[in-house]
Amino acid sequence: MALGTALVYDEEMTTYKLLWDDPECAIEVPERLSKSYERLQHYHLVERCVRLPVREASEEEITLVHSPDYLDVVKSTQTMNEEELRTTSKKYVAAYFHQNSYRCAKLSLGGTLQLVDAVLSGEVQNGMALVRPPGHHSQRDQSNGFCVFNNVAIAAKYAQKKYNLQRILIVDWDVHHGQGIQYIFEDDPSVLYFSWHRYEHKIFWPNLTESDYDCVGKGQGTGFNINLPWNKIGIGNADYIAAFLHVLLPLAFEFDPELVLVSSGYDSGIGDPEGRMNATPECFSHLTHLLTNLAGGKLCVVLEGGYHLTSLSESVCMTVRTLLGDAVPRLSGDMTPCHSALESIQNVRTAHTPYWQCLSVDETKLVQQCSTKGSSTLELPYEQQESADTARFDRLIESHMKNILSPAPPFRTSAVTPDGNTFIIPAGVHVEDQAAPREQIDAACSGISMSHLKEGHLVHSVGKMLTVINKLVKKQTKNAVVLSPSTSLSAAVALQTSLNLGIERVLYVHVGDLDSERDFENDQKTLFVKICGDQPSKVFSKYHVSLKWKDTPDESSSFFYLVLQILLPLAYSYQPDFILLSAGSNRSVGNRDILLLSNMLQVLAEGCILAIIPDTEPELAVGISSSLAGCSTAMHYGPYKCPTKECVNALKEIQRALQEDWRMLRNYAA
Ligand code: Q9C
Ligand code: ZN
Known part of the structure; x- marks a missing residue:
């Protein structure tokens, strides 16, 4: 506690x-x-x-x-x-x-x-x-x-x-x-x-x-x-x-x-x-x-x-x-x-x-x-x-x-968990049990390729997530964590739903592989940042950035560097109304890096964050939900080390390409 x-x-x-x-x-x-x-x-x-x-x-x-x-x-x-x-x-x-x-x-x-x-x-x-x-x-x-x-x-x-x-x-x-x-x-x-x-x-x-x-x-x-x-x-x-x-x-x-x-x-x-x-x-x-x-x-x-x-x-x-x-x-x-x-x-x-x-x-x-x-x-x-x-x-x-100063919502943090699996969620986090009706789920998924949506538990997870997104938009809950059998899919639905509900600027950060990459070009309503370990860093447009990040494998992490030098400057410049944070498979950063990220991102969007975590990773979900509930400030994310020159120089390119559009990236005057 x-x-x-x-x-x-x-x-x-x-x-x-x-x-x-x-x-x-x-x-x-x-x-x-x-x-x-x-x-x-x-x-x-x-x-x-x-x-x-x-x-x-x-x-x-x-x-x-x-x-x-x-x-x-x-x-x-x-x-x-x-x-x-x-x-x-x-x-x-x-x-x-x-x-x-x-x-x-x-x-x-x-x-x-x-x-x-x-x-x-x-x-x-x-x-x-x-x-x-x-x-x-x-x-x-x-x-x-x-x-x-x-x-x-x-x-x-x-x-x-x-x-x-x-x-x-x-x-x-x-x-x-x-x-x-x-x-x-x-x-x-x-x-x-x-x-x-x-x-x-x-x-x-x-x-x-x-x-x-x-x-x-x-x-x-x-x-x-x-x-x-x-x-x-x-x-x-x-x-x-x-x-x-x-x-x-x-x-x-x-x-x-x-x-x-x-x-x-x-x-x-x-x-x-x-x-x-x-x-x-x-x-x-x-x-x-x-x-x-x-x-x-x-x-x-x-x-x-x-x-x-x-x-x-x-x-x-x-x-x-x-x-x-x-x-x-x-x-x-x-x-x-x-x-x-x-x-x-x-x-x-x-x-x-x-x-x-x-x-x-x-x-x-x-x-x-x-x-x-x-x-x-x-x-x-x-x-x-x-x-x-x-x-x-x-x-x-x-x-x-x-x-x-907006009034605090009745719930700070809501959670969507696999059925019968609520015990992993920290005390004080509200577990959502109402799924949206099937018509709403189908409407929310239209246009998104949903071949796996036949799976009952995914439908159920998406259904409850829709209820939670409605609460986020109505300011009935501040933030939420969703355990999903398919995080890419859930994130795609969450993004589309939040935009349909009139949210103007969504910051969407995805860590790891993404099952299907959507086209975000020129969609000012979303700033999409993907962090993965194998594809090279790339600026697709000012609203779609892919960052390559991999630590040398040992106990310490250099992820703070990416958060401070790129992610937070982008986010502060964009001023999102809503943040979608999802974790996919094959991630190149550790769980405590994701916790650091979710804790740091809470300075944006008045803390309105939806985190989507694979349902196979309850420990991560527990960490994220206590971070979102404001009760894990005691977390120590270290020890730290410095990033490799290769990582830094790749990020530098990104910084240079984007700093005219996203001004908080700049750290020199010349
Ligand atoms: N016109 C503290 O804030 N006066 N001390 C400066 C400049 C002294 C401030 C005069 C200001 C002391 C704790
Ligand atoms: Zn002073």
Whole structure:
């Protein structure tokens, strides 16, 4: 049975604030926390989580990262008057202290460590710590950027020490560079740190040379620090997803972490006065879901920045909802990464090519960096923009959320099983027992060569599948798994039926041999991708692609590469309404690869997936149905290895042929 999601929150962390006038610090307010929590209550998300109490971090924990002298300074602020607090605050950059700062900083860190303990002890699957003060800017002996103790960095050290972890991934999606985390781990290969950040060629705070893409780590840690600087404001959903698919995730899969920590700032979201970026709240659902396939789903999300209260709180809700396993909303907007984002993506990929196999196998890639360096200083047009209109974004985000949040269907997952064989399906999955009437089956099969349809059990399977497809279309069930005696045939019927029912865009992914190949040319209503081990890769049309994929036979898999570099970019570009995933015979990929695929594809089509599995493979059906039911995030898909050059170069051809049509395939600007 699935483990739960933890939530750490204590209103005591709202008991410190800025006491004097300082425009730089004025945005870091207690309401950031209380409003986020209120919103979680509003969506009934709090009651679905396992509440964890906060605790004070110990001095020993604080000094895992900070100097005893700095600890003494922070401690001394407890008894200071306002004048003394001001003087101490001025010693640091963009920092402020209050008499309760020390207590709250201990709770903020202690709360983070509570979350790490709950996840690593197996008490919960994942969770979020809603804490302040934030952490990622603070350094060994200094406060910085509203941060007092470096919560996430200390959490990583704590997890290494207490649980003997060898590999931890830190994902910092805050809009600022977490330079504090970088400094702490830059020579340490056991912690892979990824940060994207507003940079604008160094004109944006904290204005550091070492925030650029060419800062890849030092000594033993070379290659384990990934900086993705954004050189323009207005970076949005397509850019963030492209950064995940083309930079973070391939390296993260190759790294194969045992724990993922997120420095989760929402100042990278729309409306934020600091970030001025465009990512909508549901983008954070996507980012979260894409990370659940790492580290067996052990994911600790820890609040950092986020200063537009509506954007912040809706994005927090999206994150928690996704941790709980709810369906991921569709991403709105045109999925075309902008030129500046692609430049940054290209540059960081090139900078890291020497250190990561999955980048270096890519021979055809441009080896040059884009010349964005040095052009810096005088690009100031963004500073002249009118200041962000907070109220306008309030209304915009509120109406947007009403549009994208559809009610959960009565059933999450339905299953069609061979008669008398229901026991293999996990608890909570609804087993369909109503077959559609024979006339409907015949109508659904017209035009499809159905020589085997005389077989009674196939008729029965197709009949029940039709009932399930009707439920999918009517939003009575979110997704479904069908055990079929002939998956090619069932998939053909499912495709035709879904189109007849008015679905506009179907993504149809078939793994293995297909009994009869239909003609998909110019049928914009279907994007068909076939993955097989023996026929060469081929682009029949932009809507019909055949991919050759074969791993060298051993325990590890490189399938993540195909999913990240081809399938998800295609799918994000196409924006399907419905996904058909079928497994045929003679497959060249393993069952856990198919599970990874079905888990990853759930970021599309609001999770509306129909998986068709041979009825001779109940283990696969069990895996898929628990993945679809949102209760197998604990799956570990590794170990991983890199694909062969032959595979990669074949995929490269496909990527090149299709990237004008399907823009998320692009990972360079030139
Ligand atoms: N005009 C966090 O998000 N001010 N800290 C920058 C730029 C400091 C942000 C001024 C921003 C600190 C956790
Ligand atoms: Zn920030």
